[in-house]
Amino acid sequence: MALPETGRDRETLRQQMEARQQGDADWAEGRTWSLVYSAGEEVHDVRDEAYREFASENALNPLAFPSVLSFENEVVGMVADMMNGQNAVGNVxxxxxxxxxCASYAARERAREVDDVTDPTMVMAETAHPAWEKAAHYLGLEAIRTPTRDDWRADPDAIAGAIDDRTALVVASAPSYPHGVVDPVEEVAGIAADRGVLCHVDACIGGFVLPFLPELGYDVPAYDFSVEGVTSMSVDPHKYGYTAKGVSTVLYRDRELRRHQYYAFDGWPGGIYVAPNFQGTRPAGPIAAAWAVMNFLGRDGYEHLVADAMGAAEEIADHVAGHDDLAVVSDPDMSLLAIESTSADVNAWTVQRELSDDGWELERQQRPESMHLSAMAQHAPVVEEFLADLEAAVDTARDADTEEADAPLYGLSGSLDEDDEVTEALVDMLNDVFV
Ligand SMILES: Cc1ncc(COP(=O)(O)O)c(C=O)c1O
Incomplete structure (x- = not known):
């Protein structure tokens, strides 16, 4: 590939982009159960207008673009309010x-500065998102993963047993991605507080769903800053907030905690450098789009979207509850479902593959062997069609002479989390995918 000698016309480029899209996951028709959150055309328009208007601005210097700073502060403020953090502060x-x-780095820096800990750990249930393991890996922290209870929620006793003088941060999920269950945050945060340790609640995927559930009649366990001992949180507008991709928020109970996240350097010939997060140049488009979409939707808009997503998830869960061969894993607190097989004749991964052949994108999970779906607002109209195809997929899987359980996962075989060869193969796969 090389840069074209002369620029191409816009129409040709548009056609090429549309042609390439044909091979992509079909989210617009509601057939993709992860990755893309869509609240419909009008919200897309609001999002895209704001994004376009601020596509050039740079939030790296908060003083150069007061408009962008005000959007960031208001997005953070609205999310902090949703999380009951009266004095909470944060960043996009x-x-x-x-x-x-950011939260891991702030915890590491605080452990070093305040507690003199030079080899800090982070303690979390095994269901915490891999981003925590990645953060530990990047930042030289040790991630200690503890077993969950039988219901796949974090086990507070196991977490208590893993905390020691080196612990910089304890993590709870609200909810965890694989099974959609909220960890017992009150117990976990209480243990952390008693031991003088910070506690982060990862509400990346739940933060724009859980706050709207009580008004829709659902019970939600306490999970936010209303729980004493919760010191930081993460909440993603670019998931169930239905904003443009590239926007999450990291929140701290107070300004003093957040201070450890910030970076400044004054020894550069080029002058001073400050950065609130890991980015340098900070795209303003996603921040403006988040501000616009959140204000456009408001509480009632989100309530409707959450009602649609929960309705879709419940319809599927109800169907599966009466099924001979399938079951929902545990008892999810929101619209994330893991569906496993309960019969020896049907393999959940074979069902997933059959659905995939029909154009439905679901994820495979390994513990338990299951398929994962995130029900979102755009899925409400397609549930019936999905359930019909699910039944057909189960029938095919029952008849299939398959050893799917031993078969490769995305082309890889081996015991996944205990086999270095698999991690090496995964890295090789990435290395092959990108030029
Ligand atoms: C609980 C949880 N935490 C963190 C993340 C990571 O978020 P991102 O993919 O935006 O980096 C996810 C993603 O699904 C998640 O579900």
């Missing part, structure tokens, strides 16, 4: 992973 980051990097 590029995504859940960056928020997790």
């Amino acid at each position: 980051t590029s995504g859940g992973t960056e928020s997790i990097l």
